[in-house]
Amino acid sequence: MADLIAPHGGLTEPVCLTVGAAEIDAFKAEAEKLPKVPVSAADLSSVYRFADGTLSPLTGPMDKATYDLVLNEAHIVNNGKKYAWTIPIAFPVTAELAKTLAKGQKVALTNPAGEVVATLDISDVFEWDKPAYIKGVYQTERTDHPGAAMVLEGDKDKTHLVGGTIKALPQPKNAKFGKYVLTPREVRKLLAETGWEAAVAFQTRNPLHRAHEYALVYGLETLIRQGKNAGAVLNPLIGETKGDDVNAEIRMQTYESLINNREFGDGDSDVELWKKRGESVPDRVKLLGLDIKMFYAGPKEAVMHAIYRQNMGYTNIIIGRKHADVPYADGTNIWGDFDAQEMFGKLSGDLKIQPVKVGFAAYYESMGRVDLTENHKDEKPWSISGKDVRATLQKGDMVDPRIMRPSTSTILAAAMKK
DSSP: OOOSSOOTTSOSSOOOOBOOGGGHHHHHHHHHTSOEEEOOHHHHHHHHHHHHTTTTTOOSSOOHHHHHHHHHHSEEEETTEEEEOOSOOOEEEOHHHHTTOOTTOEEEEEOTTSOEEEEEEEEEEEEOOHHHHHHHHHSOSOOOSHHHHIIIIITTTOOEEEEEEEEEOOOOOOTTTGGGBOOHHHHHHHHHHHTOSEEEEEOOSSOOOHHHHHHHHHHHHHHHHTTOOEEEEEOOBOSOOOTTSOOHHHHHHHHHHHHHTTOTTTTTSOHHHHHHHTOOGGGGEEEOBBOOOOOOOHHHHHHHHHHHHHHHTOSEEEEOTTTTOOOOTTSOOSSOTTHHHHHTTSOSSBOOSEEEEOOOEEEETTTTEEEEGGGOTTSOOBOOOHHHHHHHHHTTOOOOTTTSOHHHHHHHHHHHHO
């Protein structure tokens, strides 16, 4: 069956630079003889995503010209045409290591355990202008936020960047949730088998409140009301996140529970819409994970989240209020609530995937369900602060079911009490 959407960058199929099973031994033997370049746990996922095509049309970390083009003009050029790209990606190295590397050289990339994971044909080694990167990606010169901390603290000793072309070994599967993490080609095959003509992805890095969940339900219902045979995929990001985010293993348990218990949209969906169809929301929701790091870059990252999903084969992505958002250390906002949604109207290059824009949602007593805040201008929603939710769970107690499904509360409370 045909793909629902072409990969990014004018390609007919996603990039594939993963070593085939028959080549693995020879590849490892050759790579062991090469100079070694370590990559961090966060950047390791980027190695695998270059190789499997999630970052198509790129074939590896950027050279300086491409890096600067993305930083200054928010696009790449492929076959003479501009394509949206908002966060530059190259691999950081120390000044000491950079002196030993040169264009045209082949090196082996190693993970934090020192094991070879890929080879890189180097196309460029250049100085990393960290203030320019922070200003370009985060749209602020302030550095008291998680994105800047990743650069200034996490990569404190790294002064240079390396670009080139990747060839990578297959990524080892996580024993607990690896079955949900598929390559772009595998996701495209799965979507083709559903018979859907539209598929909307829901990006998250958190366990779901009912308001989060409603954003997915709203996105799916929007496409169905447009007359499309559509489905939705809960597509959490499970790559490197900041320390106070709930870890991927626990989060995947909560998502799996929501899916397996058929709780999606329960009490919060359009009853008439689904009744006419003789089905319910869970009939059209799947769970798949995406292993790539968070940049905590708000509007710029929202576009990257869309690019990853276009390469995976999704036609649409849900973009909500404060997408990929974090505040400054003092709690003030870096970006406006809907800057991520507005970003899609300001792209300087082609992007095929379409956003489904969703406003803020909350539980309303008058309806006995979750709904969009814009529909209740004169009514105060039922709400609990994130701080109170966390405190409740840390005591091992259940969060009010108007805020969070009991199945999610149960898993989080057990994990956080420990």
